[in-house]
Amino acid sequence: MDPAVARETLIQAGRWLDARGYCPATSGNYSLRLDDRSLLVTASGKHKGKLGPADFVVTDMEGRPLDGATPSAETPLHATMFGLDPSIGAVIHTHSVASTVLGLVLKGERQLVIEGYEMQKALPGVSDHETAVPLPIFENSQDMARLARDVREHWQRGAFPGYILRGHGLYTWGVDLGAALTAVEALEFLLTCEFERRKVPR
Numbered sequence: 001m002d003p004a005v006a007r008e009t010l011i012q013a014g015r016w017l018d019a020r021g022y023c024p025a026t027s028g029n030y031s032l033r034l035d036d037r038s039l040l041v042t043a044s045g046k047h048k049g050k051l052g053p054a055d056f057v058v059t060d061m062e063g064r065p066l067d068g069a070t071p072s073a074e075t076p077l078h079a080t081m082f083g084l085d086p087s088i089g090a091v092i093h094t095h096s097v098a099s100t101v102l103g104l105v106l107k108g109e110r111q112l113v114i115e116g117y118e119m120q121k122a123l124p125g126v127s128d129h130e131t132a133v134p135l136p137i138f139e140n141s142q143d144m145a146r147l148a149r150d151v152r153e154h155w156q157r158g159a160f161p162g163y164i165l166r167g168h169g170l171y172t173w174g175v176d177l178g179a180a181l182t183a184v185e186a187l188e189f190l191l192t193c194e195f196e197r198r199k200v201p202r
């Protein structure tokens with residue numbers, strides 16, 4: 001993918017995600033696979049609704065910067081997904097209210113199972129509302145190497161469409177940016193449903 005086009009598509013995605021409140025302040029980070037050897041990742045500390053062409057870093061497939069700039073601290077988690085599945089072309093990480101709070105509400109739980117929703121058919125490989133879609137919940141940490149290892153180990157037991165970092169946010173991905181944004185929109189809707197249903201007295 002042409003780097004200039006990649007930058008522009010991520011700038012537009014940043015505005016779209018910001019408008020929905022998924023990445024407040026300077027939170028969240030996004031990445032695209034440029035080719036077999038390099039990724040484009042949002043730079044550290046930038047507001048995702050106000051990204052410009054200079055607010056990105058080109059890294060190698062391990063997330064190491066190739067152009068001297070500082071990528072997001074969470075770049076290793078992006079690089080991990082591109083390494084686990086060669087069909088992944090884009091990774092998006094949000095800090096939405098629902099994904100942040102659900103991980104805390106589900107204290108001690110290792111996964112959130114999505115089931116019974118028509119919307120889950122928007123996720124890759126899910127063809128009906130009765131399929132149980134497990135979303136792993138990983139303990140939040142500033143140790144990105146450890147988090148990346150946790151994600152890799154879980155993936156070896158079976159692929160998943162996204163995951164929650166407890167008290168932190170959501171990671172999801174797609175074959176390209178459009179697919180990744182659809183996954184974000186579907187999962188954020190589903191997480192909001194799970195968040196809302198827990199407010200209803202049983």
Ligand SMILES: [Zn+2]
Pocket residue numbers: 027028029074093094095168169
């Ligand atoms: Zn984050």
